[in-house]
Amino acid sequence: MGFSIKEVTYKGNYLLFLTEQEFSGPWFSFKLKGKNLETIPVLLKNIEPTPIYKMVNSRTGTTIDRITLDFDINEYLKILIKEKKLQPIDFKNKSSLIRLYIDVFNRPKVPYINTFFTLKNISGYDLIDFSVYFVFDFDINGLEGFDNDLSGYDDENDILYQYDKTGLYAGFSPISRSTNYETCLTKDFKIDNEKVNLSNTLYDKPGEILSALQIEFKTLEPDQSFQTALIISGASSKEELIENIKEG
Numbered sequence: 551m552g553f554s555i556k557e558v559t560y561k562g563n564y565l566l567f568l569t570e571q572e573f574s575g576p577w578f579s580f581k582l583k584g585k586n587l588e589t590i591p592v593l594l595k596n597i598e599p600t601p602i603y604k605m606v607n608s609r610t611g612t613t614i615d616r617i618t619l620d621f622d623i624n625e626y627l628k629i630l631i632k633e634k635k636l637q638p639i640d641f642k643n644k645s646s647l648i649r650l651y652i653d654v655f656n657r658p659k660v661p662y663i664n665t666f667f668t669l670k671n672i673s674g675y676d677l678i679d680f681s682v683y684f685v686f687d688f689d690i691n692g693l694e695g696f697d698n699d700l701s702g703y704d705d706e707n708d709i710l711y712q713y714d715k716t717g718l719y720a721g722f723s724p725i726s727r728s729t730n731y732e733t734c735l736t737k738d739f740k741i742d743n744e745k746v747n748l749s750n751t752l753y754d755k756p757g758e759i760l761s762a763l764q765i766e767f768k769t770l771e772p773d774q775s776f777q778t779a780l781i782i783s784g785a786s787s788k789e790e791l792i793e794n795i796k797e798g
Contacts, residue, residue: 553617553652554596560784564692565720571597573687573760576667579746580677584630591743602624604783613657621648623673643672662783662798669777677770687736687760691716698756701733707792710761719791725779755798
């Protein structure tokens, strides 16, 4: 259960195609802190098993789709207890939900997709050192060119992008300035409790490349929210890509 973007095209050419679900959406990391609970590092990919993620509802409109998901902290902790990574604790009467609202704007005849993310801490826990990551394993030109992509980062406009020798580009940028970025071979991508920050480096050879941006938000206390938006676009040049994303 979770959220991923399955397919993106630009003028009939694939930008995202048959990508693994966990490599086409938002990830989250934070340290969980609550009364009578030691500080626990948490990493959530965009796809996690039920009952960790639960679908609250899904609505489809003409140009706007909304998905509402709940992340159940207690269910996550129960798995850690089962794996003997955490001592048993009393969950009685402990509010444990983090709610994620995802609004996808897919207007016709525009060269970009807007997606808004609102994460509300409706639990009784503090989420310390909270980060959101936008992770995309673009496949420029689909199966014909998935393993020969190059990458770049436009610092002025905070745009991370991939392209290939045909001149087809795919890129994305958040409305909130990113803290860190990274491109690497898909097989080498790693975020875990020991490595929570992206490296601010680009993979400098053609390959099967993954791109990721990170936004740090410090602490989300109970009843606080974090909101950001993401623009994804394709183009036939870097200059066109920048203009498309700025327009979005």
